[in-house]
Amino acid sequence: MEEKKFDVQSLIGFILIGGILIWMLYNNSFDEQATEAQQDTTEQVEQTPVAAPQTFTQETVVDSAAVDRAQRELGAFGYSATLPSATENTTTISNDVLELKVDNKGGYISEARLTQFETYNGNPVYLIKDGNASFNLNFTTTDGRVLDTENLYFEPEVSRSGNNQILTMRLKVSETEFLEYRYVLKPGEYMLDFSIRSQGLNRVLNPSRDVSLDWRLKGFRNAKSIEYENRYTELIWEYGSGSDDYLGHGDFTDDADDNITYVAFKQHFFTSILLTDTAFPRGEFTSRNLVQDEEVDTVYTKEFTANLAMELKGGELNYNLNWYYGPTDYRILNDYDRNLDEIVPLGWGIFGWINKYIFIPFFSFLASFLPSYGIAIIVMTIVVRIVLSPVTYKSYLSQAKMKVLRPEINELNEKYKDNPMKKQQETMKLYSKAGASPMSGCLPALMQIPVFYALFQFFPSAFDLRQKGFLWADDLSSYDNVLDLPFYIPFYGDHVSLFPILASIAIFIYMMMTTGQTMQQNQQPGMPNMKFIMYLSPLFMLVFFNNFASGLSLYYFTSNLITIGIMLVIKYVIIDEDKIHAKIQENKKKPKKQGKFARKMQEMMEQAEQQQKKNKK
Template identity: 55%
Template sequence: MEEKKFDLNSIIGFVLIFGILIWIMYQNKPDAKVVAAEKAQKELLIKQAKAKELTDKVVAKATAAVATTGDSTQLAQLQKTLGNFAYSATLPSAKEGFTTIENELVKLKIANKGGFIVEATLKTFEKFKKGSGQLVQLIKDNNANLNVQLLTGDNRTLNTRDLYFEPTLTKVGADQILSMKLKAGANEFLEYKYILKPNEYMVGFDVRSQGLNKVLNTAKPLDLEWDLKSYRNEKSVSYENRYAQIEYEYEDEKFSSVSLGKDKQDTPENVKFVAFKQHFFTTILLTEKPFEKTTLSSNDLVLDEKTDTIFTKQFKANLPLAFTNGEVDYKMSWYFGPSDYKTLKAYDKNLDKIIPLGWGIFGWINKFIFIPLFGFLSSYITYGIAIIVFTILIKIAMSPITFKSFLSQAKMKVLRPEITELGEKYKKDAMKKQQETMKLYNKAGVNPMAGCIPALIQLPFMYASFQFFPSAFELRQKSFLWADDLSSFDSVVKLPFHIPLYGDHISLFPILAAIAIFFYMKMTSGDQQMAAPQQEGMPDMAKMMKIMIYVSPLMMLFFFNSYGAGLSLYNFISNLITIGIMIVIKRYFIDSDKIHAQIQENKLKEPKKQGKFQQKLQEVMQQAEAQKAQQKKK
């Protein structure tokens, strides 16, 4: 057999042939522009075919109606109306595409299909934490939709989200104006007009129609449907979700919100604006002409904070666009920006009401004391130090009230032995014991309510702080000590497991605040027990105070672990200052011996005239005692 040999010439030949084939294939590769053009042409033909199919079906139906009724008006109208809308996708200027408008603060990307914003980016804010490199985007990846339902003459419904608008971008000075027209003819269209000014979060948004009274059924308003799934933008999804809800103004500056939870709904009338509010950012639709009757829906998407970490709420609004003289004409605006009190208030449209500062006196304290004072301090010093100075100033301002409260407790403590003696003397007659106790208070010049009133005065300030700090946008992503964001929790340890109601991390400021509360309650519990004698039929106050000494710090630990560090810092400093003030007052201002001597001296004087409250209480007790005596006689 002949031995096979290595044929180098054959191999070289094969390599040359292979190279020539590759070169031929490369030379015959279609040009990218040609491919794109062919693709666009193919898509256009498909759209035209679909549009024609839709139109043919409608015309066929209308033709059948003509054969039955003999009235050709409907056929002509439908051919002009629905046919034109259906073919709007085939117009050269109304095709797949996007237009971008932006200023120093926002960047908006508007799609031809549907004519609505598909991306709304806030250019000066980052997600989660400073330095993340991810800008806050209120709209992206189809999380939002705007649709107007168009009812045709034969009661067919067309949705603008499925149709193509013709974009025209112009500039008037520094203003950018984007007109998006959905055409039904040369002079018949529905227009969305976006107007963006420099350095503004507010975007003008006009919706108007022209000539569509010949095309649409104008017997009822158009339905404007707006929905949005709000993205999570903060470190704690549960904390952010707590402050995400629909807020709205209606009926001459009334204000309300859709309840939190699953599948909540409101149907307000004459609505001026609707806000899809997140914790620190919001999207608002405002209108000059109120929406007559609306349907607002909210659904909680965070069922499990360990897994539901992308979205917080699903918001929906159905808003009627009423016809005037056969046409729609609404002057509206979009707001894409921070939920910041000062920014929103500057627009003078009541938008600041969406910030949860509290109702009544709590809101007044925040608006007229906390916000101006903290704004002034933070303009000169860092935010963490500003919180500390702010807390010191508030506690100093409240110190006279604190002094009166401690003084009242000291007086009650001095009277405790005599009150106990009265209790033993009249232990079988509770009514008589109360009367004699009131007489003792009157003779000694002691008001048992004096210790409660100062505490009640301080309560509104405490509650206002619980509203102020979570709403303070200026704290977002501002660091202090170990906390990298005073608007979120200050985690110092990441746990490998999740504790119900507590979380998967340990925050340090809540621990410090809990320790301060423990020592404060430990120091005051003894005085309160001594000042308040045990009453028959009442719970054992001593036992209750002992329980509260331990329960209150635990509540602080669990409740505030996922709250903003700024609020926990405020509570920590506040309790430290209160402890300091209490020590100073007890050591330098309250002398039990002097108080006792003063009380004894007061007893020798003419009893003070009773106040109206004490007189009324005395009369009630006397009447009760008389009724009791009468019943015994029977």
């Protein structure tokens, strides 16, 4: 009986085991069909080595003690700490210009690499790497806990919508209640769609406390000259109705409470930007200079922080934003039509207008067919100088007239040396009769200032010049060192750049031709040595431009060289000083009708002279 009973029990066991096996085979077959159907709608990213999206069962068996501990520490968000996604994993999404890695912990981008560019020493360009950046939401729960998303774990899911890659990161309170970051990366774009929204957290988040968004970044050094790169590294934000502001180049803190619509951490030629459709009501910004000693090789340039307030609506968060990780290129930023062109420092007022509507389009046109960017700079400089040559002609003509009148002015100075008022009055009469004015030479020079300043702003901001060589310069956006010094000279550096030397020589020759002789003739006893002051301008160019972009020095060298040539042509071919002298003599014989201003000035001087005579009596 025992043996028979054993056989029956064994048979029953075999039947049960067989039934279980059949049931498992049936379920596996059903799961495979479901997986195939799911792959039709949700695909894994194939272009890059993306970390496989973790698919977690809803009935994960966890340690009850760990659950209790997580709930005690995190409250409702303790659920997120019990999921298999609570690990130090990353998910990668990329296109042909940008590669991003996003951490489970914090749900933020832990690495951002621009795949089309290299640093000055040939390394990849990273805007985010090795913990140099952080992104955190700080919020208060209804049970009084203050939590930071950077310490909590998000669950990732990667999918596609057409050619767009979508990464969804969810910080879960339950399977249907969560805080979500959603990244959408499009082909060939530096700009990502990004959204922050919550679902079902109105019972968890404290509605009386705003959520605080904290974004921090330490900018990597990407250029040879730390000092030059740091000069154009700054924090910029847009507020109100399209206005923008920025922090200075040292250690600064500022705040704004007028609808902030974007914040940019600009690193000269590369920029990280956070944009929002729903304006942040207020924010606080800080910038800290990390370069303490320019002689020491430095990893970082500046550290930026932005603290932005986010408002809950109906107890939930719902913000549509964008991330931009890419070049500080005017054309790329301007194409987004989000006022991002203001991030590129082209100059304020008329200077910026000249760059935007004249120099940037014209330089792009020249660079499109000329063999090198250096030649494009030279050609653009030649065109600018030719366009301004009429102004140069008027300035030189005025100087020639003053030179012709110099003997007569000296006679008046000697004749009325004891009567300054009479001397000035007779000098003005001479100018009026001769049709000359000392101010007529200054006005043409002043007219050129907007053009010169606009170009001074243009070349350091021209992204196209980055790592483009010309002659001995291997990078027109950086200095052209032809000699490395074994020591460091304050303000000058540890190298010798050739283009600033050539530009200084050209400026010195130009100043000698235009003002050198006049300065020597007008030198007054007891006054500063004007000749020495004239030497300072080339000296400043030589010293301070040693670390500037070689493209800017090439422009100044070419510009002054062309100006010297134009002035030589004007002096020896166009202007005849004998004819000018004859013309002045004819003008002096003709009755000259004075304008109201000149007549009023003469009357005032005559009254002053009469009053001076009465006082002497």
